[in-house]
Amino acid sequence: MEYFLELVFSGLTRGSIYALIALGYTMVYGIIGLINFAHGEIYMIGAFTALIIATVLNMYGLPLPAVLILAAIAAIVWSAAYGFTVERVAYRPLRGAPRLSPLISAIGMSIFLQNYVMLAQTPNFLPFPTLIPEPAFLEPIASMVGTTDLTILLVTTVVMVLLTLLIKFTRTGKAMRATSQDRTMAFLVGVNVDTVISITFVIGSSLAAIGGVLIASHIGQINFYIGFIAGIKAFTAAVLGGIGSIPGAVLGSFVLGLTESFATGYVSSAYEDVFAFSLLVLILIFRPAGLLGKASIEKV
């Protein structure tokens, strides 16, 4: 029973990591129907920016809490800027182009950003500091779940709730929903579609930055390739949950994380990804729009 619980916590930790990245995927997909392959790279850039800024500030002798907060803010600012720029440069000129064009553009952007960071920084792994201290009162459960894990879990939940509220109740959220349902109609009723899409990218990228900082701190090291690997999994999770749906992305991530955890715990970690992808195929066969996605009826 304890083992089972341990596996559940492992699954939830992994799931919440996926979820932080998956939320950005699902938002962008919800608005413009594009698999933003470069999203994982934004996450990676967030982690790099945080590390760079933190190292510099540390050298100038700032106190640790200030370093942490400033580095996290820098990561968010720059990731958002990258997300915004990527959309402007690589996706906006392709509105209305055949469906495959933006996808190829996204793959190209992903390759470009990976190599950009590799060349400008380093191909090697860099150590990333542990940001969140482990207080003594959590020691009894430390063997099951760490402080960083709990923080990630908490942040994921808060972010999901905030996002859902944002989309349900704010003006921007309404504009987003309108844009995602029918871009032309949204434009006709006075929604500034370009701005809404830019806002979506900025929000999604900021989330990726938060994810980047927390996850890098959990793993303890970063290099230019971390975005790609995590990105593929996060995207799988988003599809599993029903891409375009915010709660779906989180649910899908947890389902994926738990599946992998149980696959490792009771079968073999060598086959965890086989289980993950097989689950994806199975779910899509029975629910073609994912767990919480809405099946769309095409107008004829």
Add this chain to the structure above:
Amino acid sequence: MNVITIKNFRNALVTALWFMFLTFPIMVIKVNTTENLIVWRWHNLLYVGATAFTASLLTALYRQYRDRKRSQQQQEEGTSRVSWNERFFNTPAIARPVCALGALFFLVFPLLFSTYQVNIMTTALMYVVLGLGLNIVVGVAGLLNLGYVAFYAVGAYTYALLNMHYGVGFWVALPLGGIMAALFGILLGFPVLRLRGDYLAIVTLGFGEIILLVLKNWSEFSQGPGGISNISRPGLFNIQLSMEATLNYQYYLTIAMVLLTIFVINRLQNSRIGRALFALREDEIACQAMGIDKTTIKLTAFALGATWAGLAGVFFAAKNAYINPDSFTFLESAMILCIVVLGGMGSILGVIIGALVLILLPEYLRAFSDYRMLAFGAILVSMMIFRPQGIVANIRQSYRSSKDGAP
């Protein structure tokens, strides 16, 4: 006239400043947390600014040029626009000698160049086959397959395993590899056909990963990450060939394979099946309403595409005499997809040019090897923005009625 207005200038300045801000942490500060070193590279900021400034101005100029061309075309409404390749193919006086020269070049290639060049060209030609195969699925039928490399792996491992365990030769394995891959194509096709667009993409991606993981983990079956070595090269009536002769022989075999592929795909495209595939890409609902069985035709597309990947896989295993799972990663699928899209979806000539450019260019850009992938990514993005139809746009076949008197 192209004029750089003050507005363009200001925009370029803003762009330059924005990119200088954007790239500041990554480009200027280099941290080495293992050594606790910080290097400030302020000069990079200058380069970024200058590049962004120039790029912005050039884009503005290009937009002017494009808009002017468009308005010209609108004035000349009625005269239908003809792309360069259409003009090329419709002018036999130019097309024939150019094609003949091209054919001659490929024919005598091994005599003119070193074995290394021949080997590289053989690789590039294999990608032509792969590209043409994927073109059936993505370019013609419009089904986005991100796990195409899985079928390539199936073909390669079919030959490698049969050769290792039973000593099966290349010529026997070739059709078997194609059939195995087709079976896998149908196996994958059945569950995923209900899915549309991007869902299909992610499931095929997952399928590719599953195949790769099985090859890596199931060592008893596939020899695991160590791979399979000493695979027999293709034989020629039991004649012992020198290495150079073998390589040349492989080159000509691959040429034959490419020709066969072009022949088959060309005929398929202009047939009942090919038209149905095209129609599927254009409008799925109308396609069904016209009496085309969506399921069958999608399965056909998957199986056809997979067959070609399987055949190419057998070639790959035979050419390298050694395979391991690392050759069948997602990046390979992405590469083949890029060949198709860059070359021009649905266009045979386009895919050929796309494969040759994407495979040969990096080989000859070794000097810039570090910047190769960076340039590759940038080229993909700019191609999509400036020429989304690819290098060679697809042209439709014209048919002649027997009553018109033409053949």
Add this chain to the structure above:
Amino acid sequence: MNMEPILSVRGLCMDFGGIRALDKLDLRIRAGEIAALIGPNGAGKTTFFNCLTGIYTPTAGELLLAPPGQPSRRLNGLKPNRVTEAGLARTFQNIRLFPGMTVLENVLIGRHCRTKAKILGAILRDPRTRREERENVDIGMALLKKVGLAHMADEVAKNLPYGAQRRLEIARALATEPLLLLLDEPAAGMNPQETQELISLIRSIRAEGLSILLIEHDMKLVMSLSDYIFVVDYGRKIAEGVPEEVRINPVVIKAYLGEEVDYA
């Protein structure tokens, strides 16, 4: 005129998540006649076509196709391509041609379900395949001639003027050799002269023995062309009859007036 019904619809219902788009619709179309389905916007006309052609699966009801001299066939639950094979062909309200393919190719797609060539045949081009292909092109060209598009056979469909695209859709539907042709607002967006040409085209199709069911807004066209008219509103049939009867039916007038009031 042959009075046997070629299509019988009984109690057809279609629900979309609690909203009933079609409510117990009954209608019979006799072989060789031109029938029309009219009704205000949103009355469920196109939904009816979609149910009929297998794009939607009806919630309840019977769809029976009775080819002359053959036992009747239930169409419910058949996939769209099976419906087409059974002998129903349609056009679309918002034109759905294959825009990147040539005019002739569009028609050849219509031939798909009446031909057999397989992959092997396509590659080898054996005599049978070649003969089939030649026949296809001949039939296609003949159809294009009939709709007046023969001179544009090699043009890419999306470059065609609007009226020509509508006619191409009809040619494509005819290529499937249907018993019953379903036309969804064939005259929408056409100028008076094009409409006139369309009327004579539809008449000539009927003259070849096909039955036609059309959805149309252009009352003049409906009244001058149809043998029999069904009127639907809110998914229900509110009237039917020959044009003269329908024209003076108070229920119909009210339904249409009501609509016009909405617009005013």
Add this chain to the structure above:
Amino acid sequence: MAKSGKIFPVLASAALLVASVSPSFAAAPIKIGVAGAHSGDLASYGLPTLKGAELVVKDVNAKGGIKGELVELVLVDEQCKPEAAANVATKLVSDNVKAVIGHTCSGPTKAALPIYRDAGIVAISPSATTPELTQSGEYKYFFRTIASDDRQARTMTDFVLEKLAPKKIAILHDKGDYGLGLATYARKFIGESGKAEVVLFEGITVGQVDFSAVIQKIKRSGAEVVIFGGYHPEASKLVSQMRKKRLDAIFVSDDGAKDEAFIKVAGKDAEGVYATGPTDTTKNPLTIEYREKFKKAEGADPGSFFDNGIAATLAIINALDKAKSFTADDVATALRSEKVDTPFGEISFDEHGDPVGIGFNMFVVKDGQYVTAE
């Protein structure tokens, strides 16, 4: 191998054109190929060999070369990709090299060796460790200046069984050629010894963000020692997360983890971690000499396999110099019989092509440094 023999008369003119471009044969220096990962993500494993070879050849040429001929290196890059390795191997063959230093990784080496064998060229790898390369007996012209995985696994298991003496051992690997190979040998040797039980044998996914599930599994298995076959990024992730989950089983890894980066990344969690690595060479005068030369030229410390690369270059040049002729048989014989002084001390090669005199030791992290474990 010469191309000129088979050219069609019609194309003779074209061939002449090509021939006039390529360097003429009379003044040809002795060419040695250097094949490996010189770009891409694994370049850090291949570049040190290349730099080392360049330094050695510079010295050799300064002293008059081999048998009076200068030595020229032909550099080819395959990024550790097997399909590219087959291509560059044919390039080296058509460039008429006398020997090849390479390849960096085992997979590409497997792909290239049949080509060198058929062409009659000796290859010497500084870093390809898969045992069957030498032990299969298929490649009589293949040598290496690094001990094979089974010897490393033997060093590792001997140390673990004798010095740490656990009852239960968990073995993990990264599913790669190197990691899985090593793990498989370790399992085999432990099983044969009968002194301990392998309670877990699992592959982990490279690049995965979180290993807690597999760590809980280790915990449940009750293993006192965890052996990991793979490279340092995964090793540091594993050991850090193990400690976070309060699992303090002893962590033992391989040469892939015996890297400064491992200690930097794992930080305090690295303390007490064992890793096998080539015998300490830092006191050898040749090592010191070449490390200094490298530092002068590049301004940094050389990376992985630098010493092995130097050793391979010295060995092959020595063999070419001592051999009766440049045929592969003579060069191979010279490699087996002639002892040569390298950063590892005096070495020669056994009949399989494995080095005699290059061994492995066990190291342990103490105060942020790898020191030889006793």
